Amino acid sequence: MDIQNTIQNLREELNQHNYNYYVLDHPTISDYEFDLKLAQLQELEKQHPEFFDESSPTQRVGGAITKNFETVVHEHRMYSLDNSYSKEDLLEWEKRIQKVLGDVPLEYTCELKYDGASISITYMNGKLQRAVTRGDGFQGDDVTNNIKTIKSIPLQLKGNYPPKFDVRGEIILPFAGFEKMNQELIEIGETPYSNPRNTASGSLKLQDSTEVAKRPLDCLLYFLIGNQLPFNTQFESLESARAWGFKAPKEAKLAKNLDEVFQFIDYWDTHRHNLPYETDGVVVKVNSFQHQEELGFTAKSPRWAIAYKFKSEQVATRLNSISYQVGRTGAITPVANLEPVQLAGTIVKRASLHNADQIEKLDIRVGDTVFVEKGGEIIPKIIAVDLAQRPLFTQPTYYITHCPECQTELVRSEGEANHYCPNFYGCPPQIIGRIQHYISRKAMDIEGLGGETVALLFNNGLVRDYADLYELTVEQILPLERMAQKSAENLVNGVALSKNIPFERVLFALGIRYVGETVAKKLAKHYKNIDALRQASLMDLILVDEIGERIAQSVIDFFDNQENQIIIERLKNYGVQFEIVEKINPNATDKLQGKTFVVSGVFSLYSRDELKQAIEDNGGKVGSSISAKTDYVVAGDNMGPAKLDKANKLNIPIISEEDFKAMIA
Structure with a gap:
């Protein structure tokens, strides 16, 4: 069997299935069959690292950690667009164009304006080379590792493409994926994300690309830029991009005149609510690249393109009452209970009021007629009160002073927007929320135990904290x-199995305020065990990479609490993992102490992961990108030309894997 051909054929087949599923939305095999083929490819690549290819579909699962995102200057500046809000604005825009071009017939490409995070991706010889955020338009952050996890972005192009060009697109989070992410947060008592756009943008700057891979991000292409591209118009470029493997939405339309542009705008102003992602307008571009070149740019924007912004949909309805929810951290969230009303395709009954300041600012009163808007938000919000409709003798809203669940007096710290219930260990929603967080998928992942069951166990007096879970018996639960x-039985077995969960996830599960997954991993890796962590001083904690004073103080406060100390001792006695189980390498040394290495290319003596592990085993650090802080670049075959050029410019020594092996011998 020719292993190299087998690997290549599998890659091509999986790339095609990815394209069918994520770009064409027409899968031809089941998820299970795809996973089997992917696992087969992963095993073959592991056995034969000499055939490594950064464009393999196995590289989409993430795993790279980027601590500092390198700033990169855009080869072609990313301009912003001028906005228009009426058809009169578009007519004025066309007049300005015709002053430059003269009375020539004009065609326009109409595209939906996607509400996400702009990205510029460079392709060299059909392979994804680099992805950079928009930044200030002149330079942005290198987020290549994270972008590679998005399955609608091709790693290897197909067909007849230019040797080098950039694509511009929008990274978006479809509604269904966003709502699922928020539902998972709500179930564990966390604050949901406010809107898909900010969540998509924030995802690009997550340090762990494995976490990015878990998010259902998508990329919608809208522009190609480069030298001597093989087409003459914007519309042709979109069609070519689809043929090469990009997801260029088919809603784009060629318009012969502004009347057809207006028809496109009118249609999508109504039908945009049926789309699976957020749109906030239409982008109109002069179709001819020759005309675009003649028109050029202003200081900020292309003269040949303009954005028409849709008006955010608003409705008026009655505010029937205000209720207050208590989260697992004790944060109080006021919620407006509304007379049900249709908004953007859904029935809205509730809207967020955010905090006391927002209620006071809008002077919201029960009985008021209020204006509700979705706009870029999934969670509806009240934006104004119709004072002309206000009933006589309504009373101002006074924010509650005591917890609605346990009647404890609320506190509000200086600089905080929210009120909090300080009854951390006696307030039922906080207790239930903490246990729900502890058992959640990203924490202890206890099978057979869900959020509703936790509430059932608490309400029946069987658990008061998450340590009580380990004393449950089948007889108590039946x-x-x-x-x-x-x-x-499944519940009790699931709790028992959670004793094998690694320390960093246990630390996250404890629910220390401000200690999310990433922070928990950093603290676990630095301190190795719970005892070293809880003995750390404030200054010790602040000195840990990327741990600020707020997080450090929260950790100190958590371990100073006597009830937490008792719970942790109980969990220890039950066998929960409170230290990192490290694999001991008998050949480990400190020869590379204080040195930072960047690994690039394909190797024969080591796999890339083995090489990185060898660096760390001998006291060195592995960097994700070349910078002035890099001490050595370990270069294999097919090292990226950009990395090579940067290493040479910074005079960083480039060594082979044989040199590295001698260095640690």
């Missing part, structure tokens, strides 16, 4: 509502 023998 009498509960909806509990049968099998489900009770």
Whole structure:
């Protein structure tokens, strides 16, 4: 069997299936069959590292950690667009164009304006080379590792493409994926994300690309730029991009005149709510590249393109009451209960009021007629009160002073927007929320135990904290509502299995305020065990990479609390993992102490992961990108030309894997 051909054929087949699923939305095999083929390819690549290819579909799963995103100057500046809000604005824009071009017939490409995070991706010889955020338009951040995890972005192009060009697109988070992410947060008592755009943008700057890979991000292409591209118009470029493997939305339309542009705008102003992602307008571009070149740019924007912004949909309805929710951290969230009303294709009954300041600013009162808007938000918000409709003798809204659940007096710290219930260990929603967080998928991942069951266990007096889970018996659980023998056994077994969860996830599960997944990993890696962490001083914690004073103080406060100390000792006795289980390398040394290495290319003596592990085993650090702080670049075959050029410019020594092996011998 020719292994190299087998690997290549698998890659091509999986790339085609990815394209069918994520670009064409027409899968031809099941997810299970795809996963089997991907696992087969991963195993073959592991056995034969000499055939490594950065464009392989196996490289989409993430794993690279980027601590500092390198700033990169755009080869072609990323301009912003002028906005228009009426058809009169578009007529004025056309007059300005005709002053430059004369009375020539004009065609326009109409495209939906996607509400996401702009990205510029460079392709060299059909391979994805680099992805950079928009930044200030002149330079942005290198987020290549994160972009590679987005499955609608091709790693290897197909067909007849130019040797080098940039694509411009918008990274978006479709509604369905956004709502699923928020539902998972709500279930564990966390604050949901406010809107898809900010969440998509924030995802690009996550340090762990594995976390980015878990998010259902998508990329919609809208422009190609480069030298001597093989087409003459914007519309042709979109069609070519689709043929090469890009997701260029088919809603784009060629318009012969402004009347057809207006028809496109009118249609999508109504039908945009049926789309699976957020749009906030239409981008109109002069179709001819020759005309674009003649028109040129202003200081900020292309003269040949303009954005028409849709008006955010608003409705008026009655505010019936205001209720207050308590999160697992004790944060109080006021919620407006509304007379049900249709908005942007859904029935809205509730809207967020955010905090006391927002209620006071808008002077919102029960009985008011309020204006509700979705705009870029998934969660509706109240934007104004119709004072002309206000009933006589309504009373101002006074924010509650005591917790609606346990009646404890609320506190509001200086600089905080929210009020909090300080009854951390006696307020039912906080207790239930903490346990729900502890059992959640990204924390202890306890099978057989869901959020509703946690509330059931608490309300029946079986658990008061997450340590109590380890004392549950089948006999205690069986009498509960909806509990049968099998489900009770699954729950107890799931709790027992959670004792094998690694320390960094246990640390996240404890629910220390401000300690999310990434911070928990950093603290676990630095301190190795819970005892070293809880003995750390404020200054010790602040000195840990990327741990600020707010996080450090929160960690100190958590471990100073006597109840937390008791819970941790109980968890220890039950066998929960409170230290990192490290694989001991008998050949480890400190020969590379204080040295930072960047690994690039394909190797024969090591796999890339083995090489990185060898660097760390001998006291060195692995950098994700070349900078002035890099001490050595370990170069294999096919090292990227950009990295080579940068290493030479910075006079950084470039060594082979044989040189490296001698260095640690």
